[in-house]
Amino acid sequence: MKSYLIIIPAYNEENYIAKVLIDVKKATSYADVLVVSDGSNDNTVEIAKQMGVMILDIPCNIGYGGAVQTGFRFATEYGYDHVITIDGDAQHDPYSARNLIDMMSSEEADVVIGSRFLEGTYKMGIARKIGSWIFSVIARLYTKTRFTDPTSGFQLLNRRVFSYLSNADNYPLDYPDVNIIMALHKMKFKVVESPVKMLEKPGGKSIHSGLAPLFYVVRMFLAILMVLIRKEN
Amino acid sequence: MSINIRILIFIVGLLIFIMILELVRKRKFREELSVIWLIIGVVIILSSFADLIIDPIARKLGIYYPPALVILILSFFLISAILYFSIVVSDLKTKNKELIQKIALMEYKLNQAYKKDEGA
Numbered sequence: 028m029k030s031y032l033i034i035i036p037a038y039n040e041e042n043y044i045a046k047v048l049i050d051v052k053k054a055t056s057y058a059d060v061l062v063v064s065d066g067s068n069d070n071t072v073e074i075a076k077q078m079g080v081m082i083l084d085i086p087c088n089i090g091y092g093g094a095v096q097t098g099f100r101f102a103t104e105y106g107y108d109h110v111i112t113i114d115g116d117a118q119h120d121p122y123s124a125r126n127l128i129d130m131m132s133s134e135e136a137d138v139v140i141g142s143r144f145l146e147g148t149y150k151m152g153i154a155r156k157i158g159s160w161i162f163s164v165i166a167r168l169y170t171k172t173r174f175t176d177p178t179s180g181f182q183l184l185n186r187r188v189f190s191y192l193s194n195a196d197n198y199p200l201d202y203p204d205v206n207i208i209m210a211l212h213k214m215k216f217k218v219v220e221s222p223v224k225m226l227e228k229p230g231g232k233s234i235h236s237g238l239a240p241l242f243y244v245v246r247m248f249l250a251i252l253m254v255l256i257r258k259e260n
Numbered sequence: 261m262s263i264n265i266r267i268l269i270f271i272v273g274l275l276i277f278i279m280i281l282e283l284v285r286k287r288k289f290r291e292e293l294s295v296i297w298l299i300i301g302v303v304i305i306l307s308s309f310a311d312l313i314i315d316p317i318a319r320k321l322g323i324y325y326p327p328a329l330v331i332l333i334l335s336f337f338l339i340s341a342i343l344y345f346s347i348v349v350s351d352l353k354t355k356n357k358e359l360i361q362k363i364a365l366m367e368y369k370l371n372q373a374y375k376k377d378e379g380a
Contacts, residue, residue: 084364
């Protein structure tokens with residue numbers, strides 16, 4: 028067993044998962060690889076099996092956050108020291124994992140978030156952009172650090188953090204955002220950002236569309252409020 | 261309120277009450293969750309005589325149309341019921357997630373154990 032675990036949450040990613048796994052294996056020979064299939068009903072699991080990686084096959088779809096948390100539980104149980112999360116849709120360049128690791132040791136950080144914006148190669152919708160901007164301002168006021176890409180699924184976490192997040196209520200089922208960064212800051216964990224290269228996703232669909240962005244903004248305000256008023260033990 | 265309306269409301273309330281009891285008897289509705297609906301049934305039954313109490317109260321509160329107060333009180337009970345069930349769903353969702361995650365982790369262990377057996 029290696030000390031790094033790569034967690035790849037995947038929901039119906041049969042088109043990308045093989046490419047992701049080939050790239051990840053090539054780029055990160057220092058790590059074990061775990062695919063967490065979030066109730067996929069296509070061939071994601073079969074393809075991952077053929078690639079000879081470890082697989083957690085969640086029986087129904089519980090959401091991105093739920094899948095990642097299952098990976099955290101796995102890592103906690105099997106005693107890994109560090110976890111790297113990479114999205115299963117081939118939008119992250121696994122060679123950039125090195126940036127995260129270097130940043131963690133130079134900054135003595137507990138969490139490093141891979142940012143798509145520090146190197147400026149990524150676009151998103153206007154509603155999402157405004158929402159993101161507001162949240163990043165709130166997060167900056169609270170943590171005194173600037174986060175350009177808090178929703179990034181490309182992250183490096185040390186054992187203290189992922190074992191904390193693997194507890195039932197400490198991680199959301201849907202999409203972790205600035206609320207998690209703020210919650211970790213509140214717990215005195217050091218969270219920093221590092222640039223990562225993003226690969227252009229062919230025919231990719233955004234996670235937020237239609238009325239969802241508005242709902243998401245309200246939901247995130249609530250989450251942030253809860254971080255601020257909850258008493259943690 | 262005319263006597264016909266009183267009887268109608270009374271019957272509706274009674275029907276709801278009996279229906280809930282019957283569902284509980286057949287074990288289609290958990291006792292602890294049904295209580296709030298039984299209370300609503302009783303409130304509806306009582307509301308068939310409500311004007312006797314409601315009218316003076318409404319007048320005191322400055323409500324010109326007393327039935328509005330009945331609707332207000334009923335809304336309060338219904339909203340409480342819905343809120344209660346939202347909390348139950350929320351709790352179930354958390355427990356469900358915990359179970360699903362455990363199953364995925366246990367399935368992994370089981371597969372590993374099988375593989376070891378086959379190898380040995």
